[in-house]
Amino acid sequence: xxxxxxxxxxxxxxxxxxxxxxxxxxxxxxxxxxxxxxxxxxxxxxxxxxxxxxxxxxxxxxxxxxxxxxxxxxxxxxxxxxxxxxxxxxxxxxxxxxxxxxxxxxxxxxxxxxxxxxxxxxxxxxxxxxxxxxxxxxxxxxxxxxxxxxxxxxxxxxxxxxxxxxxxxxxxxxxxxxxxxxxxxxxxxxxxxxxxxxxxxxxxxxxxxxxxxxxxxxxxxxxxxxxxxxxxxxxxxxxxxxxxxxxxxxxxxxxxxxxxxxxxxxxxxxxxxxxxxxxxxxxxxxxxxxxxxxxxxxxxxxxxxxxxxxxxxxxxxxxxxxxxxxxxxxxxxxxxxxxxxxxxxxxxxxxxxxxxxx
Amino acid sequence: xxxxxxxxxxxxxxxxxxxxxxxxxxxxxxxxxxxxxxxxxxxxxxxxxxxxxxxxxxxxxxxxxxxxxxxxxxxxxxxxxxxxxxxxxxxxxxxxxxxxxxxxxxxxxxxxxxxxxxxxxxxxxxxxxxxxxxxxxxxxxxxxxxxxxxxxxxxxxxxxxxxxxxxxxxxxxxxxxxxxxxxxxxxxxxxxxxxxxxxxxxxxxxxxxxxxxxxxxxxxxxxxxxxxxxxxxxxxxxxxxxxxxxxxxxxxxxxxxxxxxxxxxxxxxxxxxxxxxxxxxxxxxxxxxxxxxxxxxxxxxxxxxxxxxxxxxxxxxxxxxxxxxxxxxxxxxxxxxxxxxxxxxxxxxxxxxxxxxx
Numbered sequence: 001x002x003x004x005x006x007x008x009x010x011x012x013x014x015x016x017x018x019x020x021x022x023x024x025x026x027x028x029x030x031x032x033x034x035x036x037x038x039x040x041x042x043x044x045x046x047x048x049x050x051x052x053x054x055x056x057x058x059x060x061x062x063x064x065x066x067x068x069x070x071x072x073x074x075x076x077x078x079x080x081x082x083x084x085x086x087x088x089x090x091x092x093x094x095x096x097x098x099x100x101x102x103x104x105x106x107x108x109x110x111x112x113x114x115x116x117x118x119x120x121x122x123x124x125x126x127x128x129x130x131x132x133x134x135x136x137x138x139x140x141x142x143x144x145x146x147x148x149x150x151x152x153x154x155x156x157x158x159x160x161x162x163x164x165x166x167x168x169x170x171x172x173x174x175x176x177x178x179x180x181x182x183x184x185x186x187x188x189x190x191x192x193x194x195x196x197x198x199x200x201x202x203x204x205x206x207x208x209x210x211x212x213x214x215x216x217x218x219x220x221x222x223x224x225x226x227x228x229x230x231x232x233x234x235x236x237x238x239x240x241x242x243x244x245x246x247x248x249x250x251x252x253x254x255x256x257x258x259x260x261x262x263x264x265x266x267x268x269x270x271x272x273x274x275x276x277x278x279x280x281x282x283x284x285x286x287x288x289x290x291x292x293x294x295x296x297x298x299x300x301x302x303x304x305x306x307x308x309x310x311x312x313x314x315x316x317x318x319x320x321x322x323x324x325x326x327x328x329x330x331x332x333x334x335x336x337x338x339x340x341x342x343x344x345x346x347x348x349x350x351x352x353x354x355x356x357x358x
Numbered sequence: 359x360x361x362x363x364x365x366x367x368x369x370x371x372x373x374x375x376x377x378x379x380x381x382x383x384x385x386x387x388x389x390x391x392x393x394x395x396x397x398x399x400x401x402x403x404x405x406x407x408x409x410x411x412x413x414x415x416x417x418x419x420x421x422x423x424x425x426x427x428x429x430x431x432x433x434x435x436x437x438x439x440x441x442x443x444x445x446x447x448x449x450x451x452x453x454x455x456x457x458x459x460x461x462x463x464x465x466x467x468x469x470x471x472x473x474x475x476x477x478x479x480x481x482x483x484x485x486x487x488x489x490x491x492x493x494x495x496x497x498x499x500x501x502x503x504x505x506x507x508x509x510x511x512x513x514x515x516x517x518x519x520x521x522x523x524x525x526x527x528x529x530x531x532x533x534x535x536x537x538x539x540x541x542x543x544x545x546x547x548x549x550x551x552x553x554x555x556x557x558x559x560x561x562x563x564x565x566x567x568x569x570x571x572x573x574x575x576x577x578x579x580x581x582x583x584x585x586x587x588x589x590x591x592x593x594x595x596x597x598x599x600x601x602x603x604x605x606x607x608x609x610x611x612x613x614x615x616x617x618x619x620x621x622x623x624x625x626x627x628x629x630x631x632x633x634x635x636x637x638x639x640x641x642x643x644x645x646x647x648x649x650x651x652x653x654x655x656x657x658x659x660x661x662x663x664x665x666x667x668x669x670x671x672x673x674x675x676x677x678x679x680x681x682x683x684x685x686x687x688x689x690x691x692x693x694x695x696x697x698x699x700x701x702x703x704x705x706x707x708x709x710x711x712x713x714x715x716x
Binding site: 011012025028029032033034035036037046051052053054284286287296301302304305307309310322326329330331332333334336337338339340342351356 | 395
């Protein structure tokens with residue numbers, strides 16, 4: 001290796017992952033494949049990620065004493081979910097490199113701050129939105145934005161939780177009450193043509209990479225299926241992703257979800273500062289997958305090849321879906337990925353299937 | 359699932375793997391992907407396999423007390439190398455299912471018993487061979503087989519260790535002395551056109567599957583490169599593999615190495631009752647890989663799809679090779695697999711690279 005081209009973090013180094021679910025599990029497996037050791041931090045013992053990782057520390061996400069011991073045992077730290085307390089992230093950064101850092105985390109944790117940053121700092125189109133702290137705010141915002149509109153909690157919403165679609169004036173009070181005094185945001189309801197996403201990355205060295213456009217189909221507000229590369233393409237998605245990555249001075253994989261309108265215009269719906277369910281198809285696409293891409297980005301490795309060789313359709317196995325794997329396991333070009341979760345619950349993501357389409 | 363088609367061992371079950379090297383590591387990762395937990399038995403703590411597995415027991419391979427505790431914690435047992443003591447394997451079988459069983463292990467542990475079984479029981483052509491227990495045996499055998507010929511220890515030989523190529527009469531004594539009184543076998547020296555192998559499997563239910571022909575290139579008696587599907591094909595290889603699988607009443611993945619002669623005839627060189635270095639290419643071939651195939655076979659799952667979508671070239675990273683990964687990590691359609699070994703030694707397999715050729 002020449003001086004300029006050296007791999008920053010060598011195999012044998014330890015990567016710390018905050019959060020021990022399926023995303024941590026698949027990150028850990030990708031890191032092991034590159035010769036890294038993984039150390040999982042999670043409140044629960046021996047979960048999906050820890051069981052495939054060399055080291056494990058159990059503690060609450062705000063237990064800075066446990067966090068400190070964990071961080072000191074690692075060479076670089078990352079996280080698999082965006083609800084790591086901001087203070088914990090800031091604390092980690094005082095000891096070791098944290099990628100992505102506490103700043104993108106703070107942005108992604110609050111829908112209002114997120115939308116404002118994307119619109120005003122990254123200069124990227126988003127749905128019209130207003131900050132809502134009271135019923136009065138909501139009434140004023142509806143006059144501006146119109147109906148239908150979507151009222152969402154600013155924090156801790158996922159898979160459609162903490163959302164209320166307001167279709168008529170007489171639902172306004174009920175909508176506000178459903179927020180239970182949480183700070184909220186009102187967004188214009190978009191009649192989209194497709195829901196699409198882009199998974200992209202930026203490395204420690206500023207190198208960027210992205211996968212082709214992904215089309216997503218939701219069921220009951222949970223991602224059901226992703227297909228990529230999506231036809232027709234929408235080249236603007238990657239440009240937007242690069243703007244967001246650079247404006248955040250980001251390191252790691254990011255996912256950006258869009259509403260694509262009838263005229264092809266893209267509006268950012270939300271960003272996830274991590275590997276993303278809509279990027280699982282990359283595992284069987286014949287290129288570097290999103291988990292390895294994230295590990296490469298945070299360790300300073302070259303980004304490698306993100307051009308898929310195949311078109312892939314990913315289907316989530318939700319709840320009992322995963323009990324019917326016999327036919328799937330016989331089907332050609334179909335790959336099963338289970339997460340090792342102990343108990344099946346309705347709505348719980350138990351695994352996914354990647355099918356090579358061509 | 360219908361009654362006839364039920365998956366025998368469900369996700370959440372525990373697979374025990376005797377041996378904790380890179381083959382155990384990749385078996386464990388494949389098993390985790392199907393939702394199984396893995397338990398590694400190895401004398402050394404936290405090796406390549408254990409670090410990606412949920413459970414680990416450390417003990418010598420003949421420590422039946424430790425072996426018993428390990429076996430009782432698992433639902434099905436397998437092994438990643440053929441030098442598990444025969445008595446240990448037989449002991450395991452008294453408690454839990456062991457796949458492949460102690461019989462194929464016994465066959466594969468002794469080159470003479472192996473060749474005799476393949477020739478006389480599986481009715482498959484092998485190189486001419488003679489059992490050698492003394493210098494006198496060796497002299498008589500050379501009269502029968504002719505020179506050049508290869509003298510090999512019957513047991514514990516791998517990567518060319520314990521072999522002596524006898525080219526002329528005056529090397530006979532030196533050859534015998536190099537065996538250090540170990541029981542040996544003399545084999546005809548084959549002027550082969552290609553060294554090829556087949557990786558195949560047979561499930562608990564008797565279902566069989568195999569991958570296309572693999573061409574292997576050795577360097578210093580260590581596998582350097584494998585390419586598959588190999589052109590030209592040699593359909594007879596799969597037929598031979600199925601004969602061997604059925605004659606052994608085998609469960610799991612087997613590898614069969616052949617010498618292909620100028621006229622296309624195949625002679626079995628040796629069998630490995632396990633996943634095999636020459637099958638690593640399957641990890642990036644767009645079909646079920648050999649590690650998952652083995653896990654499916656020993657758990658009673660359907661064998662699935664072993665038709666590669668791509669041609670793949672696998673190159674081993676031996677010793678210092680693995681330090682020069684920077685260019686490789688930038689190359690498209692090229693996949694890095696490292697084993698997490700702590701120290702680099704000359705001749706040690708540190709990882710491998712799979713390159714999609716088309």
